[in-house]
Amino acid sequence: MxxxxxxxxxxxxxxxxxxxxxxxxxxxxxxxxxxQPVSRFVKPYTAIEQEGRDIYMREGCNNCHTQTVRPLRTEVLRYGEYSKAEEFAWDRPFLWGSRRTGPDLNRIGGKYPDSWHYKHMQSPQGMFALSNMPPYGWLAANRLDVSNSFRKTRILGYGYSQEQVNQQIAEYKARVTASGYDSKETRDLVTPAGMRGDLTEMDAIIAYMQKLGRDVKSMEAKQ
Amino acid sequence: MNDTGYDYSIVRGFAFSALLWLIVGLAIGLWIAFEMFNPALNITPWLSFGRLRVVHTNALGLGFGLSGIFATSYYMLQRLTRTPLPFPRLAKAHLYLFDIAIALAAISLMAGMNTTKEYAELEWPLDIGVVVIWVMFAINVFAILIKRQEKQMYISLWYLIAMTVTIAVLYIVNNLEIPVTLFKSYSIYAGANDANVEWWYGHNIVGFIFTVPVLAMFYYFLPKATGLPIYSHRLSIVSFWSLIFAYLWTGAHHLMLTPLPEWIQTVAIAFSIFLIAPSWGSVVNGYYTLQGNWDQMRSNYLTKFFIIGITFYGLQTLQGPLQGLRTLNAFFHYTDWVVGHVHMGTMGWVAMIISASFYYMIPNIMGRELYSIRLANIHFWLILVGQLTWTITMWIGGIQQGAMWKATNPDGSLMYSFLDALTSLYPYYRMRFAGGVVYFIGILIFAWNLVQTARQKPAAAEA
Missing domain, CATH: 1.20.5 (Single alpha-helices involved in coiled-coils or other helix-helix interfaces)
Structure with missing residues (x-):
């Protein structure tokens, strides 16, 4: 048959x-x-932000945090302007997530100062006694590995030269280790003495947090 | 080997692999369920929730699910074609490589080598390994089908063919990535496209691991265990083709109200609703198979596993499309409701059917009786009660969380902080953990029962 x-x-x-x-x-x-439309206002990640994003992936942050705000009234009230497709043009892979055990992070950039993030990463429970987020203080004890940073940005098509990547790394390092850094006190508190002059994994993941959703604000302002 | 020439050692090997990964995966599940209300359990980086959750899903989805499928497939293929396995040594290599790959998967995920694409988290060297393993399996599948002694291919074989083809397409397309180092790669797709490819994969990998081959088991082992032929062959043909056609359109219901183009979401909703029909085709076929013999629910311990299992499949395939509707999705998505939904399917349908298939198959291939039917009954009730406690708790928690996220004060401001909604769930998380413990005990009894069956003397030797 x-x-x-x-x-x-x-x-x-x-x-x-x-x-x-x-x-x-x-x-x-x-x-x-x-x-997947593109917008000239949405810039690729810097080498440091990309390293932070890779740590976000390594730690599986996407298992508890989403990165897409839906066009719903209470959601926009809670997190900010809903997500636009243009924002994700450089995201490989996408990190929209599927479960909100923790809050959405697509509009987290610029919401708090770096010091807030250092404190919170070090001890979420120190800030919110009943939070169930794992503590990530140990990230500040790990020196950031930048040996593949250029290779990564090249594969992702960000268009940086080796010099630009080196410069981005040096600039960010100078920023967070400077005596005038606005979050210096908290950073010193969570970073082991021997690592304070170096870039740590904690520095990178915070750089990534601060990038999230920032470009789209300029995109909307110009429209 | 035995007088028929069938190779049952491979069936046994995969069956006991399945039991091992089932216990490992559930133990990790309990650990992360505890972390949900007690973060002190995040002792080291590799025991932190973010890393362990993917070990849990991979150990159960790939480790338990796939080895259960391989065990029953090697059995059904030989029996339904009346042909011995063409390449038993290839199958043996398949078994060893598979277990090594799952162990490496667990280790690499704990080490943080995670592509973050759900149910496709493995890094590229292991992806290649998975493809090689799948090809090794497919060679035996098609070789035995071509050499077969039995002219007609029974329903179960259709489902196995569809699984073999579709999993290959899904896995390869979704895992296309560019390596940076041996342990790190980036997806070749960006943003909304990556999301669309991922959830086409994510939805269908569940469909073609947790539905299609489990239906193959259901259609084979239900008649075997009950002695009753399947009610309607025609219904099973219609169900099969419409199921595998409609399934692939529905992935975007996981991306409702995201920046993915709206038309893709709408098409997914329509096909999700359509999918109720072929899903219930199998449910109805199962129920009608038992017509006039419903006393078997009492007299035959295996029957209730199959019938309660297919009932959860029926509920699952109603709940799923409803969750896909935009308004309901806006409320339920990202809450624990969805977590409850997934676990009704896996704990209530997949594990029920694989359990019953093993109870029928293992004593059969080893020429002996099951060690204890009484223990099998206890196993049944424990996993039923454990699963219901687990899933109902998560549904209630999901409704509560969804409602708290939406609640506003008369002046239009939000009534609850995010943390308020989260901490209100902790009683449910404790209850869920308790349900998980009950379920785990049931599974330990299941494994013990089969190990004891394997250890006792064959019935033939006693005679």
Whole structure:
């Protein structure tokens, strides 16, 4: 009886059947520029922000935090302006998440000073007694590995030269280790003495937090 | 080997691998469930929630789910084609490589090598390993089908063919990435496209691991265990083709109200609603198979595993499309409701059917009786009560969290802080943990029962 006695034909037909929906809803949108529009206001991550993003991924932060604010009244009230597609043009991979055990982070950039983040990463419970976020104080004891930073930005197509990447790293290091850094006191408090003159993983993840959602503000201001 | 020439050692090997990863995955699940209300358990980086959650999902989805599928597939393929396995040594290598890969997966995820794409978190060298392992499996699948002695391919074989083809497509497309180092890579897709590819994969990997092959088991082992033929062959044909056609359109219901183009979301909603029909085709087929023999729910310990399992499948496939509707999704998405939904499917449907299939299959291939039917009954009730406690608690918690996120004061301002909504869930998290413990005890009894079955003398030797 028909294809039920022809396994190879059956497999080919099955493949065609599953490919219809796949082509229409996944493959075709890949080639439509409207799926992932770009905006000149949304800049790629700096080498440091990208390293921070990689630490965010390594620690699986996306398991508890989303990065997409939905166009719902209470959600915009809670987090800020809803997310626009343009914001994610440089995100490989996307980090929208699927569960909010912790709050959404797509509008976290600029919401708090760096010192808030140092304190909070070091001990979420010190800031909110009943928080269930794991403490990440140990990130401040890890020197940031920048040996692949240039390679990473090149693969991601950010268009920086080796010199630009070196400069971004040096500038950020100078910023957080300067005596005039506005969050110096807290940074010194959470960073082991031997690491205070270096860039740590904590510095990088905070740089990433502060980047989130900032460019879109200038995009909206100009529109 | 035995007088039929069938290779059952591979079936046994994968079955006991499944039990091992099931216990490991559940133990990690309990650990992270405890972390949800007591963060002091985040003792070291590799025991922190963010890293362990993916070990939990991978150990159970890939470790337990896939080895359960491989065990039953190698069994069903040989029995349904009346043909011995063409390449038993390839299958043996498949088993060893698979267990090594799962162990490496667990270690690498604990070390933080995580691509963050859900259910595809493994880094690129392990992705290549997974593809190699899948090809090794597929070679035996198609070789045995081509050499088969039985002309007609039974329903279960259709589902296994669809699984073999589809998983390969899903896994390869979603895992295309550019390596930076041996332990780090970036997705080739960006932003909304990456999200769309990921949830096309995420939704369908669940479909083609936790639905399609489990239906293959259901259609094979239900008639075997009950002695009753499947009610309608025609219904199963219609259900099969419409299921595998419609499934692939629905991934974007995981991305409702995100910046993904609206038309993709809307198409996904429509096909999600349509999917109720083929899903319930199998549910109805299962129920009608038992018509006139419902006393088996009391007299045959295996029947209730299958019927309660397919009932949870039915509930799952109603709940899923409803959650996909925009208004309901706006309320439920990102809450624990969804977590409850997933676990009804995995704990209530997948584990029930794999348990029952193993109870039928293991004594059968080893030529002996099950060690204890009484223990199997206790196992059934413990995992049923454990799962219901678990999932109902999460649904209530999800409704509460969704309501608190939305609540506003008369002046239009938010009534609760994010932390208020989170901390109000802690009683539910404790209850969920308790449900998980009950479930875990049930699973330990299941494993003990099968280990004792394997250890006792064969019935033939006693005669």
């Amino acid at each position: 028909g294809i039920n006695s022809k396994p190879v034909v059956f497999a080919v037909i099955s493949a065609l059947v599953i490919l219809v929906g796949t082509v229409v809803t996944v493959f075709v949108p890949l080639f439509m520029p409207s799926t």
